[in-house]
Amino acid sequence: MTPLHVIGGYLGSGKTTLVNRLLASADGRRVAVLVNDFGDIDVDGALITSADDDVISLANGCVCCSLADGLVEAFAVVRERADDLDRVVVEASGVADPASIVRFGVAAGFAVGRVVVVVDAETVRRRATDRYVGDTVLRQLEAADVCVVNKVDLVDAAEIVRLHDWLAETAPDADVIETVRCDLGWAVLDGDATEPGGSGFDHHDAHSTRTLEYDAPVDRAWLVAELEGLPDTVVRVKGVVAFTDDPDRAWSVQRVGGGLDLERLDIRPPERTRIVVIAAGPQ
Numbered sequence: 001m002t003p004l005h006v007i008g009g010y011l012g013s014g015k016t017t018l019v020n021r022l023l024a025s026a027d028g029r030r031v032a033v034l035v036n037d038f039g040d041i042d043v044d045g046a047l048i049t050s051a052d053d054d055v056i057s058l059a060n061g062c063v064c065c066s067l068a069d070g071l072v073e074a075f076a077v078v079r080e081r082a083d084d085l086d087r088v089v090v091e092a093s094g095v096a097d098p099a100s101i102v103r104f105g106v107a108a109g110f111a112v113g114r115v116v117v118v119v120d121a122e123t124v125r126r127r128a129t130d131r132y133v134g135d136t137v138l139r140q141l142e143a144a145d146v147c148v149v150n151k152v153d154l155v156d157a158a159e160i161v162r163l164h165d166w167l168a169e170t171a172p173d174a175d176v177i178e179t180v181r182c183d184l185g186w187a188v189l190d191g192d193a194t195e196p197g198g199s200g201f202d203h204h205d206a207h208s209t210r211t212l213e214y215d216a217p218v219d220r221a222w223l224v225a226e227l228e229g230l231p232d233t234v235v236r237v238k239g240v241v242a243f244t245d246d247p248d249r250a251w252s253v254q255r256v257g258g259g260l261d262l263e264r265l266d267i268r269p270p271e272r273t274r275i276v277v278i279a280a281g282p283q
């Protein structure tokens with residue numbers, strides 16, 4: 001049976017970065033990748049830099065529950081081709097419970113592969129104690145066979161020690177790997193995987209999402225000021241935009257913790273600028 005791997009982890013931890021790393025080093029492996037975004041638009045689909053068609057995007061919510069139907073259909077499509085595939089990889093939404101996705105995968109006839117949970121070294125301990133999103137973060141860690149501690153460039157050595165101590169208690173059975181920009185290869189998926197226990201849980205009340213839309217292109221300084229002015233309850237901003245000063249290129253706009261990150265992409269600009277804003281707590 002073809003193994004199904006879930007790449008989970010809280011919003012902005014580095015899941016898409018890891019998927020891009022894997023796809024860049026696929027080296028003839030036959031892989032199908034399913035990508036799920038929590039917002040209404042498919043930002044991750046645009047940010048995945050795969051050269052072929054084996055990436056299926058599932059936007060419009062979180063596949064571990066509300067869009068389970070979409071996931072089940074996508075699994076059925078991939079299952080048809082399973083004989084030609086070495087692995088199936090699902091990039092979960094940042095609020096998903098990876099164990100739920102594995103359960104759907106088992107029901108669809110895939111073998112249980114390792115669950116990789118990416119954590120943001122800078123924010124994970126704070127998020128884990130947040131009254132609104134803490135349960136989501138802890139649930140994800142509970143499902144991990146491998147915990148990728150990403151963004152270690154953003155924390156000092158003392159915090160890394162504290163993080164390892166904390167993970168030893170919080171995810172005692174998971175292997176722990178430190179990285180910057182998820183600089184890992186396919187070996188991260190190798191090893192024993194645990195069958196998921198428990199049942200789904202409802203995390204949706206903890207997050208709300210909205211989409212900001214503008215006729216492209218937009219003024220860079222104005223957009224930066226708008227996004228930097230968003231309230232502290234906003235846990236994630238991401239979109240693909242065009243700027244008036246560079247109208248022929250797309251830019252990604254991202255915010256996870258503090259600062260805004262703008263990156264020039266190697267693709268044409270979108271017809272409309274659309275940015276997903278995800279907040280934690282009551283709307």
Ligand SMILES: Nc1nc2c(ncn2[C@@H]2O[C@H](COP(=O)(O)OP(=O)(O)OP(=O)(O)O)[C@@H](O)[C@H]2O)c(=O)[nH]1
Pocket residue numbers: 009010011012013014015016017018044093094150151152153154179180181182236238254255256261
């Ligand atoms: N400083 C730093 N930034 C990183 C690192 N890894 C990823 N990032 C940045 O963090 C932001 C989020 O990375 P993604 O890979 O999109 O995170 P994600 O988990 O897919 O995000 P969601 O799909 O929204 O949950 C991007 O701006 C990345 O460039 C890292 O190791 N260090």
